[in-house]
Amino acid sequence: MSNPEAHREKPMALLEAHHLTKHFGGLAAVNRVDITVEEGEIVGLIGPNGAGKTTCFNLLSGFLPPTAGTITFNGEDITGLRPHQIVARGLVRTFQLTTLFQDMTVLENVLLGLHLTSRRGLGQALWHRHAFPHDEIARSHEVLEFTGLASHAEQLAKNLPHGHQRTLGIAMALAARPRLLMLDEPVTGMNFEESQRIMGLVQTIRDRGTTILLVEHNMRAVMSTCERIVVLSFGQKLAEGTAAEVSTNRDVIAAYLGTGSAHA
Amino acid sequence: MKPKTVAMFFILGVVVLLLPHLAGKYYAHLFSLVFVNVILAASLRPSLLCGQLNIGHSAFMSIGAYTSALLAKKLGLPFELSLLCGALIATLVGLSIGYPALRLRGVYFAMVTVAFVEVIRLIAQIWVSLTRGMSGLSAIPKPSILGLVLETKTEQYYLALVLLLLVLLILYKVEHSRLGLIWKSIGMADNLATSLGVNVAGYKLLAFALGCFFAGVAGAFYAHFIRFLFPPEFSFLMATNILVYNFVGGKGSFVGPIVGAVFLSLLSEPFRGSPYETIFFSIAMLLTILLLPGGLITLPGKLASLRQWGSGAALSPTTVPAGAGVAVHE
Numbered sequence: 001m002s003n004p005e006a007h008r009e010k011p012m013a014l015l016e017a018h019h020l021t022k023h024f025g026g027l028a029a030v031n032r033v034d035i036t037v038e039e040g041e042i043v044g045l046i047g048p049n050g051a052g053k054t055t056c057f058n059l060l061s062g063f064l065p066p067t068a069g070t071i072t073f074n075g076e077d078i079t080g081l082r083p084h085q086i087v088a089r090g091l092v093r094t095f096q097l098t099t100l101f102q103d104m105t106v107l108e109n110v111l112l113g114l115h116l117t118s119r120r121g122l123g124q125a126l127w128h129r130h131a132f133p134h135d136e137i138a139r140s141h142e143v144l145e146f147t148g149l150a151s152h153a154e155q156l157a158k159n160l161p162h163g164h165q166r167t168l169g170i171a172m173a174l175a176a177r178p179r180l181l182m183l184d185e186p187v188t189g190m191n192f193e194e195s196q197r198i199m200g201l202v203q204t205i206r207d208r209g210t211t212i213l214l215v216e217h218n219m220r221a222v223m224s225t226c227e228r229i230v231v232l233s234f235g236q237k238l239a240e241g242t243a244a245e246v247s248t249n250r251d252v253i254a255a256y257l258g259t260g261s262a263h264a
Numbered sequence: 265m266k267p268k269t270v271a272m273f274f275i276l277g278v279v280v281l282l283l284p285h286l287a288g289k290y291y292a293h294l295f296s297l298v299f300v301n302v303i304l305a306a307s308l309r310p311s312l313l314c315g316q317l318n319i320g321h322s323a324f325m326s327i328g329a330y331t332s333a334l335l336a337k338k339l340g341l342p343f344e345l346s347l348l349c350g351a352l353i354a355t356l357v358g359l360s361i362g363y364p365a366l367r368l369r370g371v372y373f374a375m376v377t378v379a380f381v382e383v384i385r386l387i388a389q390i391w392v393s394l395t396r397g398m399s400g401l402s403a404i405p406k407p408s409i410l411g412l413v414l415e416t417k418t419e420q421y422y423l424a425l426v427l428l429l430l431v432l433l434i435l436y437k438v439e440h441s442r443l444g445l446i447w448k449s450i451g452m453a454d455n456l457a458t459s460l461g462v463n464v465a466g467y468k469l470l471a472f473a474l475g476c477f478f479a480g481v482a483g484a485f486y487a488h489f490i491r492f493l494f495p496p497e498f499s500f501l502m503a504t505n506i507l508v509y510n511f512v513g514g515k516g517s518f519v520g521p522i523v524g525a526v527f528l529s530l531l532s533e534p535f536r537g538s539p540y541e542t543i544f545f546s547i548a549m550l551l552t553i554l555l556l557p558g559g560l561i562t563l564p565g566k567l568a569s570l571r572q573w574g575s576g577a578a579l580s581p582t583t584v585p586a587g588a589g590v591a592v593h594e
Contacts, residue, residue, distance in 0.1 A: 061459070063458075084458050084462060087458075087459060092460075095455065095459065100456070101453060103452060104445070111442070112445060112449050112460055115462055116460075118442055120442045120443060120446065121443075122443065124441060124442065125437055126437050126441075131441045131442065131445075132442060173459070173460075176461055
């Protein structure tokens with residue numbers, strides 16, 4: 001969360017995807033897409049259903065190998081690395097559906113988020129009286145405090161209301177100390193107040209030095225929060241720009257109205 | 265803990281400690297074998313936590329048993345060393361089979377482990393010059409500690425008890441550490457675990473290898489205790505039994521496989537080695553699935569809720585008895 005390099009004078013490209021392509025059989029789910037995310041930005045990735053947003057996410061985070069194209073993160077080529085290796089470099093993602101470990105407590109969920117910086121060998125398991133060192137517990141509580149979940153620490157994750165569950169998903173990703181946090185539909189299925197709260201949290205996270213890339217269907221949330229928006233349609237980049245630029249772009253309007261989506 | 269629970273554990277401890285003197289040689293023999301089954305069942309649990317259906321555990325017991333027996337018989341290695349070697353060889357074989365196989369999920373992984381049991385059984389059967397094949401490997405030295413041979417079944421019972429407690433202590437510590445939490449996270453949602461930086465394949469392999477090590481320990485003790493090894497003993501059937509201990513006892517808790525192994529080993533004793541054994545285990549498994557999906561450990565909770573209903577004291581139907589909804593972990 002605290003990142004000394006986040007407040008540089010001149011932003012540098014933190015993430016650069018060049019000609020990213022993914023074929024499923026004969027279908028080009030993502031076709032020669034270029035995405036650049038500068039350090040300290042909040043970038044939105046939008047598009048009608050089936051546009052390839054989630055596939056893009058899976059490619060960037062290493063969950064799917066790209067058919068072609070390169071991905072550079074923080075100056076290093078990460079194309080073809082395994083997902084957990086990419087996480088270790090500071091690129092952390094959340095999921096649309098499986099956002100948490102249902103049958104664990106909220107605290108355990110966040111403790112798992114600390115995985116990369118934790119003590120976790122057989123030695124730790126056998127020789128230490130406490131399962132978790134005090135500093136790991138303290139750090140987890142810090143994250144819970146920050147995300148407003150502190151009072152739920154001992155509850156089972158599955159017993160949380162939907163809004164809190166989504167927040168917990170973000171809290172776990174935060175515990176992994178990302179430089180770039182990729183959020184897959186963080187406010188889907190939420191009412192207006194809940195989504196306001198989450199988007200506020202996203203802005204706070206960015207202000208504390210973490211760059212954000214998010215996929216979202218809720219246009220109001222995207223338009224009000226993201227500084228730059230990339231629009232995908234049928235696997236290709238349709239437009240890119242500020243909320244105002246994108247929302248007046250003819251191609252974008254056509255793509256959305258063409259699918260009958262009422263969001264735009 | 266409530267005083268009642270403490271008293272129960274105390275009585276249980278005394279009975280276990282004095283069993284050979286209270287009940288005699290036959291029961292010392294029987295319970296030593298029950299302890300072996302408990303070690304096998306408990307050591308399968310880490311893999312099950314990761315969501316890996318391992319139906320090949322008996323193969324690693326077999327490797328531990330044959331390795332330890334042959335080292336003691338042919339090279340005269342002391343029991344402590346041969347046991348350790350048996351466990352280590354079982355672990356090494358486990359790592360070499362687990363490394364490629366753990367990339368498979370669910371039923372595909374299970375199929376590999378089933379095939380592996382058969383391969384190991386056939387090797388033991390065919391490699392006559394080493395294992396004496398179907399004639400069986402006999403006259404295996406009795407276990408010894410620091411050169412002192414444990415002659416009687418009573419002495420050997422205490423050895424089994426010490427081994428059991430050591431293994432359970434280690435497995436308990438590991439399960440209730442971060443390692444255990446990581447395994448559970450893989451079992452619940454492996455993609456999510458990956459997204460937090462967990463090397464899923466690596467941790468699955470660690471769980472698998474740890475299980476192989478303790479299966480090797482169980483096998484080595486068994487070899488020197490029974491003093492006769494016969495390849496078909498370590499069959500697919502035994503591997504499924506180990507799995508059934510876990511399910512019948514309850515997958516939701518550390519004590520599940522322990523309860524399951526004790527309960528089923530004792531009940532199946534009259535049928536041991538007969539065709540009825542398979543039928544018995546199948547019925548136990550089916551009854552568990554139908555009536556008690558959480559396993560025997562959820563029985564007290566279920567009974568308590570029934571009693572509440574029966575006495576008509578269920579004024580607040582929302583009070584769920586503590587044991588009834590035992591979560592997948594803890």
